[in-house]
Amino acid sequence: MASPSAFPSLSPMLRRSVALTKISLPIRKPSTFRRNPTLLPIKALKEWREYEDALREKDLARALRFLRSMELEPLPAEESSVDSVSYVPADYPRTARDWEVLDACLNADDMRLVGSAYAFLQDRGFLPNFGKFKNIVLEGPREVTPTVLKESTGLEASNLAPKKWGISGSSRLLLIGFLGGVSFLLSQGVDIRPNLATILALGMFDAIFLGGTCLAQIQCFWPPYKRRVLVHEAGHLLTAYFMGCPIRGVILDPIVAMQMGIQGQAGTQFWDEKLDNELAEGRLSSTAFDRYCMVLFAGIAAEALVYGEAEGGENDENLFRSLCVLLRPPLTVMQMSNQARRSVMQSYNLLKWHKNAHKAAVKALESGHSLGVVIRRIEEAMSSGN
Known part of the structure; x- marks a missing residue:
């Protein structure tokens, strides 16, 4: 209650009434929020667009x-007169975006920029x-x-x-089916030799100049083959x-892979900063080399884990051999064989220990999800521990 001396010209009853009235009024602090709250959602929506x-x-x-620019520290709650306004609209959750x-x-030319996105x-x-x-x-024996x-x-x-095409697995079934069809047509008196020569010529052209892209495009229509490719690439990715x-991305379309200069019918593009830096300095540590080899042989390991044996991965082995030749001194044949066995063993065990994460990656790729969703599914599978 205010002191009576503050109201010398008022009666005691009136002074009490005025004092109570003044006390009941809230005292507002000057607002430190310098933005128009009605414009914030509109501006935030425009920024996220x-x-x-x-x-x-x-x-x-x-x-x-843009994401880095959104890392603004919000005003303290006691200094802001608007608590319900967010920098991001309600339908644009930060964690999802x-x-x-x-x-x-996928389209980034600078792999260091890709690394910055993951670091962010x-x-x-x-x-x-x-x-x-x-x-x-x-870890493990050398x-x-x-x-x-x-x-x-x-x-x-x-x-x-x-495996070589036509020797085992699904490719062997395709070869048997093709030869069986040719035999049946010949037995029916249908002369397909001119057409067969053309088909073989086109097949050789595809294998030599296109890396088997056309054949792979045809095989992709066969679900078992397509599924095996997904299993293989998910192994590389994980x-x-x-x-x-x-x-950087996972390419599953053979034509797109050919356009991007990827050897093979599909590919997972990744970047090892340590390996890149060491090669630029003219050296290569065993740790960086082992890690790179593990990723290279992970597709083969994934197929073996799921199907009991691997079919694809010939281009992965070719990349491995080309890197071994560049070493000084280059690895011998026995050393390359030992390194390949060690790498595929470690990749196999790593994928086996985290089989659910690999399944989540395969399922996400099969559903046609983007890279961000695939990585998120991996993290969800790892956090669930199932």
Whole structure:
């Protein structure tokens, strides 16, 4: 209650009434929120539309720059007179939109920019398993014989090696079906030899100049083959993710793979910063080499884990051999064989320990989801622990 001396010209009863009235009025502090609250949602919506445009155009630099600009510290609650206004509209949740920056990685020419996108998400706690198992290359024996490989995986070394087309698996069934069809037509008096010569010539042209792209495009219409490709590429993707290698994208269309200069009918593009830096300096540590080899042989390991044997991966082996030749001194044939067995064994065991994450990646790729969604499904599978 105010002091009576503050109202010398008023009666005691009136002074009491005025004093009570003054006390009941709230005292407002000057607002420190300098933005128009009615304009914030509109401005935020416009900004996030710009982010959507960057994703649609696969402009990773612009999308990443936008996310970094949104890292504004909000005003303290006691200093803000508007508590219900958010920088992001309600239908644009940050946690969901940040993942989408990975979808813009595919067209990025600068792999360091791709690495920055993964570092951005990891710093904000979105990628707790990115690079979590990169030190696995330091574990286990260095010398891996076929016996050690079988004891560790339960599979013969031949089951963990790619097969030539037509020798085993689905390709053998296709070859048998093709030869059976030719035999049937010949038995019916249909002379297909001129057409057969043309088909063989086109097949040789496809194999030599197009890397088997046309044949792979035809095979993709066969569900078992398509499923095996998904299993193979998911193995590359998951192992690269666990090794801390940023993934640029997964290409499943043979024609797109050919246009992007990818050897083989499909491919997972990843980047190892340590390997890149060491090669630029003219050296290569065993740790970086082992990690790269693990990712290379992860597709073969994934097929063997799911189907009991691998069919694809011939181009992965070719990349491995080309890298071994560049070493100084180059690896001998025995050393290359040992390195291949060790890498495929470690990849196989890593995928076996995290089989549910691999299944989640396969399912996401099969559903046609983007890279950001695939990575998110991996993290969800790892966090669930099922």
